[in-house]
Amino acid sequence: MDLSMLNPPQREAVLKTEGPLLILAGAGSGKTRVLTHRIAHLIDELGVYPGNILAITFTNKAAKEMKERVTNLLGRPTDIWVSTFHSSCVRILRREIQKIGYSRDFVIYDAMDQKVVFKECYKELNINDKLYPLAMVQHRISEAKDKMETPAMFIKNADGDFQAETIGKIYKKYQAKLRKNNALDFDDLIFKTVELFEQDPVTLAYYQNKFHYIMVDEYQDTNQVQYKLISMLAEMHENLCVVGDDDRARCSRITVA
16 A cells, blocks of 8 residues: 555554554644555555444544545445444444343434423423423433433432432433333433443453454544443454544554644
8 A cells, every 4th residue: 555645653653553552633634544544554455354443433424534535545345334433333232232121123312302201201200391491401411321320320429419319310211211112312322332231241242353443533522431432342452543632541652743
């Protein structure tokens, strides 16, 4: 593969394929070029099976662009996983979610669906929406899922705070209704994937073994549950490459700009 269009730090990042790697790269530094060349190098030069590579971006547009660039570099399409956190989790859950009590034909609730369910919860719990504005409650529950707090954990952590305990009761009833309807909301997609991996080590081992190489763009934007998911998947092979300005990882570092 011709790497002559890359500068020395970019080439170094492409060729450093084994072990954890943090790439420090600002906007316009060519980080997408580095990631796509790195993927193409793994496939064409090192003979890595495309299905053993997982690349995570934060938008569907960025994922589409990255996949197109890899296809152009290789001159052929591949079955590499290039997607957002949520899309990757949907793909896993469509195959595995029955192991945590849902069926594979689960539905994903949008904002309007969620609003309907929350209104039912408020009515059944006799909660005044003036005292507990829906936007505030949804935000608190979303934050809880980002921190991997179940309703039981949320209520326990309320520690006597009446408002927090009430939100915890709403959260508990909301999740019960989602499960009854075989539904997940957007935050559940990653949370339930982590839950699946925690409850089923065999399934976790399958995906750990599948993804020999994992790359994450915009790593500084990962929240707690996303960090947990990537940490679990990368544990077996430890070939994790992240791009951003976060200094949390103990790994080799290459600045490309």
